[in-house]
Amino acid sequence: MTAVAYVVGGILTAAAALALYRAVRGPSILDRVLALDVVLAIVGAALVLNMVVNRHLDNLILLVTISLVGFIGSVTVARFVTDRK
Amino acid sequence: MVNDVVVSVLLIGGALMSLAAGIGLVRFPDLLSRMHAATKPQVLGLLLLLLALAVENENWLLVPVLVLCWVFQLLTSPVSAHMVGRAGYRTRHLRRDLLTLDELDDVVARAAESHPPRPDRTGGTGREDDGGRA
Amino acid sequence: MNRRHIPLVTELPLVIWLVLVWGALWQDFSPGTLLFGAVIAYVVVNFFYLPPVELTGRFNVLWLVPFLGRFLFQLVTASVEVFWLAVTRGPRLRNAVVAVALRSHSDFLVTATGHAISLIPGSLVLEVDRSTSTLYLHCLNVRSAEDAEAVRRDVRATEAWLIRVMGSARDLAALRAEEARR
Structure with missing residues (x-):
């Protein structure tokens, strides 16, 4: 199980690095929002990994909250981008 | 045993979805193509990871909260994807040379012809968010 | 904000959903929790007023199960396909914005179809035209008019499934008539 945890952690780290690269490069603010949305999803994945490996369930509510925060964030930014013209 | x-396979599958999103974000050429890559860890990736959690715990009381977690994601991620995608299309964040056809552009052009001077919105196509804008 | 009185029956699905959310969040479905949840749900529904969602008044669980199976199958195949495209094709990609005219004019059903389509990687709703219930989709890897036609067929098939699950009786009759003609 520990070996699997290291493999999954490695994959998630690589994924987060790629998403952060896109967030830094942009070019537009929408690209950054999208990339940060993916980073949030990866953070959620890491929380699940933590729960599975350490056999607890404390992060579940955090998981729900993360999905809602990501939603509100990207909708707000998209709205500003559309209205700014 | x-x-x-099973838990290992599900965890690796879920993590690979995140990796796919990362690769897609870096390699796809424009915003709207990248959006497709970003949907995956949020829907299938989360499903696989939550399944791993359920299999590992074997507790029936856990199932409703896991389903809730996934359903929230199902309800919210298309809405935010639509908002970002629409903002991207309207602010021309897509590469037209990559499109084989664009049927929305035809509609916008026709609408612009029939109602010429309305700078704020492209008349006639019945945007579904007009209520929120007032 | 014009607050007119909404009969309890139209609010009932929302209240039941909120009670289930409450129970799931506490991970406890004992009568006490559910009762307190029901009180909170009633207060929330009445104080935070939203226009009621107009459901179609039909819901068929027998069609829901195969629909979910089809949805999960599409989800998995489309995810793998997008993964494959990201690795092998990458920047050399051809997309399209496709207009799909739906059969139903119910807002609820158009929303549900758009949601189901957006959740599957490779297609994304850009705009909705409510007056003609047309969805404008951005689709990955569409290289020819035939591909676009395949997308259109697929979306209309998804809508047909949703009509079978929860479309209004009129939409269902129209769908049956269309199938009989074929």
């Missing part, structure tokens, strides 16, 4: 194998 069997459980451990």
Whole structure:
């Protein structure tokens, strides 16, 4: 199980690095929002990994909250981008 | 033992979805193509990871909260994807040379012809968010 | 904000959903929790007023199960396909914005179809035209008019499934008539 945890952690780290690269490069603010949305999803994945490996369930509510925060964030930014013209 | 194998496969599958999103974000050429890559860890990736959690715990009381977690994601991620995608299309964040056809552009052009001077919105196509804008 | 009185029956699905959310969040479905949840749900529904969602008044669980199976199958195949495209094709990609005219004019059903389509990687709703219930989709890897036609067929098939699950009786009759003609 520990070996699997290291493999999954490695994959998630690589994924987060790629998403952060896109967030830094942009070019537009929408690209950054999208990339940060993916980073949030990866953070959620890491929380699940933590729960599975350490056999607890404390992060579940955090998981729900993360999905809602990501939603509100990207909708707000998209709205500003559309209205700014 | 069997459980451990199933959990491992599900965890790796879920993590690979995140990796796919990362690769897609870096390699796809424009915003709207990248959006497709970003949907995956949020929907299938989360499903696989939550399944791993359920298999590992074997507790029926856990299932409703896991389903809730996934359903929230199902309800919210298309809405935010639509908002970002629409903002991207309207602010021209897509590469037209990559499109084989664009049927929305035809509609916008026709609408612009029939109602010429309305700078704020492209008349006639019945935007579904007009209520929110007032 | 014009607050007119909404009969309890139209609010009932929302209240039941909120009670289930409450129970799931506490991970406890004992009568006490559910009762307190029901009180909170009633207060929330009445104080935070939203226009009621107009459901179609039909819901068929027998069609829901195969629909979910089809949805999960599409989800998995489309995810793998997008993964494959990201690795092998990458920047050399051809997309399209496709207009799909739906059969139903119910807002609820158009929303549900758009949601189901957006959740599957490779297609994304850009705009909705409510007056003609047309969805404008951005689709990955569409290289020819035939591909676009395949997308259109697929979306209309998804809508047909949703009509079978929860479309209004009129939409269902129209769908049956269309199938009989074929």
